[in-house]
Amino acid sequence: MPSQPVTASGIVQGNISTQKIKLSDGNEIPQVALGVYKAPNDGSTENAVKWAFDAGYRHIDSAARYNNEEAVGRALKDWTQANNVPRKDIFITTKLWDADQSKAAEAIEESLRKLQLDYIDLYLIHSPEPGAESFNEAWKAMEAAVDAGKIKSIGVSNFDAEHLDALLPNVRIKPVVNQIESHPFFAHEKLREETLKRGLQIEAYSPMAQGAALDREEIKAIATKHNKTPAQILLRWGIQLGNIILPKSLTKHRIEANSQLFDFELDSDDMDVLNNLDEGMKMGKLGPPGTSAPASPGATRPGSRRTSGSGGLAGNKLQMSSS
Template identity: 40%
Template sequence: MSVPDIALNSGTTIPQLGFGVFKVDPAQTERIVSDALEVGYRHIDTAKAYDNEPGVGAAIAASAIPREELFVTTKLFNSDQGGQSALDAFDLSLAKLGLDYVDLYLIHWPCPARGLFVESWRSLEQIFESGRARAIGVSNFLPHHLQTLLDETTVVPAVNQIELHPYFQQREASEFGRSHGVVTEAWSPLGQGTLVDEAGVQAIADAYGKSLAQVILRWHIQNGNVVIPKSNRRERMAENFDVFDFELTQAEIGIIDALDRGGRLGSDPDVVS
């Protein structure tokens, strides 16, 4: 099954469906990522903060999949923001992953109270110029954080990875990114199980012989989001991967669009430090 690629402003592409390892037990990461790779995922999203970069790297090394067929993302954590500290943190992440380069390196949170995300971004620009990150981007940035980078730095972020699901659709952030060539990537794309009682979505799923989760992932795909669901169970990984043999109608997309409540499940990027 072929996963569509989305073009990034860096000149590279990103698989639209990936596999996230947030809160994956470091001791289980190699097994879980190996399962995901065997299912067919070629886009793996980790972070220093998850403490499982070594397990991701071990799974990649054991897979025998050519490096150029994989897309690997990791992230700069809040406490490592700054100039040299960001460069040092990137070197450590590469070493833990056992890789010569990553495909995408993100600032994990803007942490505006620290006042360091612009300085950090300039370090990411150096990493990008060196070729050790094929693209650079941000995570959890609101439009005003992105505007600051656009005003004060040179490289436009390739990706903004944000909380995005039917209950919290972040239309302003997505549209701002789209208007500046920044791809939106959705974390917590299934709303952490909060959508299980949505009868309208379940009816759509029943009509296609799919699960509610598959319908929501399909909604993301058709809206142009990059999406990184996670699961520790191989059968659920396979289910989440099986979303390219049906297409939602505009009316069905509208039913899901109407679920937006504007409430976060995660933290407010303006207050995380």
Template identity: 40%
Template sequence: MKNLQDKTILNNGVKMPWFGIGVFKVEEGPELVNAVRTAIKHGYRSVDTAAIYGNEEGVGQGIHEGLRETGISREELFVTSKVWNSDLGYESTLTAYENSLQKIGLDYLDLYLIHWPVEGKYKEAWRALETLYKQGRVKAIGVSNFQTHHLEDLMKDAEIKPTVNQVEYHPRLTQKTLQEFCRDHDIQLEAWSPLMQGQLLDNPVLKEIGSKYNKSAAQVILRWDLQNGVVTIPKSTKEHRIVENASVFNFSLSKEEMNRIDQLNQNHRVGPDPDHIDF
């Protein structure tokens, strides 16, 4: 991983950038459009959204403006969205995908994910994702917030193995067992909320490690993600932060520093527990 355009190869051969921009809780409007456009301008090649975020149209506008300004092709971008819980089902998932495509204004998505493992619903939704993949409508399919037992259950009946599992992942929630399972089954782990919604930015261990490299605590965390082989998509709408977040390719953490960060784990979630979904 030498630069922002470096990619991991998913289990179906599709290449996915190690680093991208997330837009969770960024509302529709100029701020969102500008954030996506700015990220593309500064070399980001991956954008992650979801139907439930209610901002796919703004993401699409930002993508199109970013492509126009930089002159890069659509094929150089990796765009992800997710099907929401209320649309989990075979036909409803197919419809949800078409709605997302229409809002973003693209002919295909690079990655489409099941957002949460709603019991009794995710297998039918997965069948729809497999159909979309076989039809060439989407480049890769995967899941989000799936624990090991969800993955095992899904793969018992699945024709196609998930390429990605996007989960809450940060130094307070390292999910080592899940990480090992995904690695063993060639499923790429991806981190959402890698900065724990800003709660780790004053952590003394992270700040101390960062001072050695003249880096912020946020940059240390994002570097830790990458060295753990985890794709990461930090959210920001401010240009200086978008640039800073991506400035993590010019230093490396030592094994001892990686271990010190691992030891911050408390199995603490800022998001919902995937085993107790009530939405």
């Protein structure tokens, strides 16, 4: 049992370094990661990763597609050496890009080389776009990399229920997460439920809706009530749903603020307000390769506002630990 106090939502009031979730393969994952989508392969990303480690983050979410694994790897190496922190205390996620699904073994080697690592903690199929035959072939190579000790855990991203069902019957090693968009303006509730039902944890990307709706009155009112920022309210909502959240920032004070999530609790009234903000505001897909293009224009689509409050949202069966 954790020694820290457990709140009404079942969340241990620890801190960003200690807050972990147990995956179905037995490995533990820090519930908050620094996301590095649209972060360049240079000193700005190195600084952001180091500031994040200084602030207590122990999990970085990168991808081959983001073209910044080298910067992440440099920061990781420098910071762990300078602070005498063992590699095992840091959790690194990266992802297999669509075009590499037929050569996943090589792509894994390339990511290991760029990250300067012996193993990757979590490796994801970035999207199901190339089709079931392709992602099943990639999965076999990922399983072989787990066997070889090059990857600890494997999972998927942007998979709908039918994609999960085209993969799960064929696997020897089960996917532990599905990384999908989720924030109060697009909770992705149905897919969250379908994913959790199949035993995968939710990793929520764009957890602050890319900063697009932080000035909404409903969010500001809850922020004022708790003496927190609107971004912290959106992030805490994800925490209380049991999502693993991946806030991205390259800005020092925001990286620090986005880590201050474990010293307050949203009550059921707050959660009801947030759960009723779902407008289907999907932030969209990745831009073209090698660019820092924003989410595709027109990605936002109309959605329906829920009529029920928090009751409609699936919480995952969290297995928290505070190690």
